[in-house]
Amino acid sequence: MDLCNSLERRIVLKKYSLSYKYLLGILMGTYILVLVFLNMITPIKRFSETENRDLEQRPAFSFDNLFHGRFTKEYEKYIEDQFFIRDMWIGIKTDCERILLKNESNGVFLSKNNYLIQSFLMPSDQNFKAKIDTINQIAAQAPLANKYLMMVPTTAEILKDDLPAYAPNDSESAAIKKTKELLDKSITFVDVSNTLTTKKNEYIFYRNDHHWTSKGAYYAYNELSKYMGFKAHDESYYNIKDVTDDFLGSLSSKSGYQFLKPDSIDLYIPKHEKSYSVDYLDLNKVTDSIYDMKSLQTKDKYNVFFGGNFGLIKITTHVPGGKKLLVVKDSYANSLIPFLMDHYSEIYVVDPRYYEDDLSKLVRTNNINDLLILYNVNTFYNDASY
Secondary structure, rough: HHHHOOOOOOOOHHHHHHHHHHHHHHHHHHHHHHHHHHEEEEEEEEOOOOOEEOOOOOOOOOHHHHOOHHHHHHHHHHHHHHOHHHHHHHHHHHHHHHHHOOOEEEOEEOOOOOOOOOOOOOHHHHHEEEEHHHHHHHHHHHOOOOOEEEEEEEEEHHHHOOOOOOOOOOOOOHHEEEEEHOOOEEEEOOOOOHHHHHHOOOOEEEOOOEEEHHHHHHHHHHHHHHHHHOOOOOOOOOEEEEEEEEEEEEHHHHHHHOOOOOOOEEEEEEEEOOOOOEEEOOEEEEEEEEOOOOEEEEEEEHHHHHOOOOOEEEEEEEOOOEEEEEEOOOOOHHHHHHOOOOOOOOOEOOOOOOOOOOHHHHHHHHHEEEEEEEEEHHHHHHHHOO
16 A cells, blocks of 8 residues: 555656656746847847947858858857847846955956956066057157156056955056156156055046046146146136036946946036137047037046047147147046146147057147157056057
8 A cells, every 4th residue: 555655656746747847848948939039129239338339230141151150150249249138137247246255347356445446467578668669659750849658557556455355466566667667768757656646545536437537637737747847727726517427437337347336527627718629630520628518428428528539639729828739648638638728829639549640740740849648557558459
C-alpha cells in the first residue's frame, strides 16, 4: 500500500514538474516574442541624448557583408543601440551595481562625495612626446606673439582623494611636470594646479560632467592674469546668474548612473554689459551673444557657452587698445573666454578638431599679439582627436 502511494506521488510530482517546465517555456517564449514585437514597432533613434552620441542604424544587407561576418556584427551593434527602453535597462544595471557597492561603470568612478570622476591614464612616452610636439608646432606658427599654455588638471587630480581606493589613476601632476620640461622655451606655462587645489572644497567642477564650472574658470582667469599682464576683475564685477539646475553631463551619460543630483550652471555676466559681436566663420553666422540659451533645453547644457565647439570664431569686443588674442583650445576654454573679453579688442577661437586652414596665416593676417593654448590634461593626453 505504501509502495503504491509512493509511486502515485512520484507520478503526480513528475506531471507537475513537466507542467511547470511547459509553463515556464511558454512564459519565456511569450516574453521574447513581446520584446521582439516591441523592438519592431519602436521608432529607430538617431541620437541618444542620455549618452550624447549617434546611435547605430540598421545596416544594409548584402551577401558579401553576410559572408565576411560584417553584417551580423553591425546588426548586433544596431540591436544593442536600438533595444526597447535601452536607457532604462542601463540605469537598472548601474543602480544594481551601486547596491552591490560597485562604484565604477564604463571607466567612470562614483566618488565618496558623489562626484563622477574619470581617472587619468598616462600615455606612453612616445605618445606623450607626440602631444608636446603638437603644442610646440602650434606655438611655432605665432613666432612674434606672446605664447602661453594652460594645461588644466581635472577632478582626477584635484579630487583624487575622493576616488575609491582601487581606482587606477595616474598622476596628472606628474604629466604637468613632464609637460613643462618638454615645452619649447618660448612658451610660458600657466600653472593653475595650486589655485584649483586650494579651492577644491568649492563648486569648481561639475559633479556629473568632465568640465570645470564657471567658478573654477574664474579662479583660473585670476591666475592667468598674473602671467598675461592684465588686471582681473573681482567677482563683485559680475552678476552671477544661475541659468539651470538640471544639468546631467558627459560623465553621467558615459556611466549610466541615475538618481544623482543634477548640476547647476552659472554665468558670470558683467554688471555693466557692453556690446560685442560673435562671428561663427564656419557657419557664416553672426550673433550678439556668446551664450546660446537654447542649449539649456538640450541634454548637453554646457553648450550654453558658444553653442558648442567650432573651427573658428571671431569675437569683436570694441575694447580700446587694439590688442588681439588667439585661443587654441578644447571645450574647457569655452567657459573661460567670457572673462577675457574685457581685456582684448578681438579674440579668435580655434578648435583644431574642426579647423583645417593655415593657422600661421590667421596669425599673420590678424596681427595676433597673444596666443593662449588651453586644454585639460585628461582630454589632451587621452583623446585621439587632439
